[in-house]
Amino acid sequence: MSKTFALLMSICLYGAVWAGEWHVDTGNKDNLVKFTSETLKLEFHGTTQKIDGYVYWEGEEMFLGNSQLQMDVDLNSVETGIGKRDRDMRDRLATDKYPITTYKGAIVSAEKIDSAVTAYRVISRGSISIRGVERELEVPALITITDGVMNVEARFEVKLSDFNIEIPTLMFLKVNENIRLYVNFFLNEAAG
Secondary structure, three states: OHHHHHHHHHHHHHHHHOEEEEEEOOOOOOOEEEEEEEOOOOEEEEEEOOEEEEEEEEOOOOOOOOOEEEEEEEHHHOEOOOHHHHHHHHHHHOOOOOOEEEEEEEEEEEEEOOOOOEEEEEEEEEEEEEOOEEEEEEEEEEEEEEOOEEEEEEEEEEEHHHHOOOOOEEOOEEOOOEEEEEEEEEEEEOOO
């Protein structure tokens, strides 16, 4: 009986030591998802703090062994500062039917950065779902861990036409179909 218990404990401890799981701190006021869109004469932004998700990996190497990550953004919470523009944006994104946009992927490369804190330049590869349409996407990011808190910061672009989203006009000018996205969010290590 004691050998069986010891074997089970060894398996549990091995799993705990050789894996990492972090969850988005949904209450962190510094979480930010920001999109930037522009016309020939005007640039505007939409922002939200409502992001959820996780980063997970197995194995000794941080991020690389059987890694998974997911980010979920509440599109109904994105605000541009102008109520009509917010309503038009939600209509085009069909947020009544698709309120969440999701990126699911895996970290395919991680390079440790020589710095005073634990820091990595990573590339994740996965798919993003917007308005019910999924597209493959590669996202470069910077991940730092300071005082037990993980921070993920990434910049990437999506093309509206890739997601069957009609290109809007603003003040009689067509909006650029390439939308720049910036995400900066914080995660805590999962307990247990």
